[in-house]
Amino acid sequence: MKTWGVGLIVLLVVALGVTAYVVSRPDGDSTTDEMAERIATRIGHPRGTDGNAYARAALEGTTDPKYFAVLEVTDSPTDDPQKVHASLLFRVHHPGTSESQQPWRLWEVDPVTACYRADFNHYGVAEGGPDRVACPAGARPITPPPAQRTGVPENYLAAFETILAALPPAPTPDEVLAALRAKLPPMPVDERTRLPWAEPRLDAFVKDGNVGVIAAGGGSCLNGVRLADGTVAAWYPPRVQTRPGEFGCAGQSALQLYKTPPPK
Template structure:
């Protein structure tokens, strides 16, 4: 009887211990699962924050672009490598302002193994839309889904022709060489400008590696008569196009030639204007 009672006690004790161990194992498993779930949720939030911060950095780079052209905005950040891809480019009237959609990728690390301390890399990505209406447009809208479109290959930027280097100096020398009487005659001044421009273009094309497509021709800047304005015996000259511009103010007694500041050449400002050159004082 004593032996039977001892056996029963041993069996009961074994069952109790087994139950406690099983409960402990279940608790540990659930605890680890909860920790992993919490870590995964935290990781997701960190991934979103990382991409959002990177998108704002890209926006700060893009808003420095001076041309209101969506491709020009995207080209500032879409370089070699897969971390930035251009998916959409929009321009008025399709949108209220130039807009760009980019897919952004980043490589991140996650710790694997609770003791080993090893890490594995994984990729995160999202798409964002920037609409450029002003200087505060560096913060984009995060899209719920990326557009199902092919990646746009931007290629090299187009060549934007400009005035030949040194034209301002050549023009100043040409106008200064005229006599006081000659500077009173608009036709004589116009002829001097045309001659100076031809000389400056020829000099620029003589430079090694010169690209004719990168130089504004005389037909581009001296066609018509809107580049010359006479106001009260003051002849104003505006030679150029867009942000490549040389202004001059000619009187019988004086010649002034200058490059206008960038702000005045921005869209909506005075621009490359012959009348503004004529009104300019002796600065």
């Protein structure tokens, strides 16, 4: 076969491949791609606790599901910061110019509706950004449940003191945690969402008869100690001391912080 014939066949194969890709690729265009990228980047930080947290962030300020809607929420819990821990499938709509009433437009741009799947890890939207996918047939917009309020209730401080004072002389960490869970006040109800607050994270540490406990939530870290000599205290350390890289927020750090003066 002559060289020009082989070249023509190669060009035809390439052209057919490009055409097949364009025809088979899900609906969308550069405008909807940019819209999806902006949304995914915006909600990637701070890290969402789960898929519903990303969905709530994406829907913030959006009132018309015609232009933006979350269609699926997927959770994949993992402790690996590089791995995907939540995904969203969402739909965006660009109205084009055919839905505009501007009389001065020079050309028509058709409206476009496109769907995207965005994966999120600890660092934000996963590498590659949101992928354009086919919109599921019959998919309906999802409204995620409201978020539970997080924090440590005010009455926990006095409860810490009472519970710690009543502990036996040499409790185990499990016994300390059991006493806390049994005797701490019930979580208050958020007036806005009508949901109880999320349970704070509890931790206990025991060494040589000294007990350290914490309750952490919503950026707060309540500390408590019961020393071997019977001394009991509960307090909120400055956040500069409890953040990662400093003392942190744990039962063991509560004992360390009790003997450490706060920063000036």
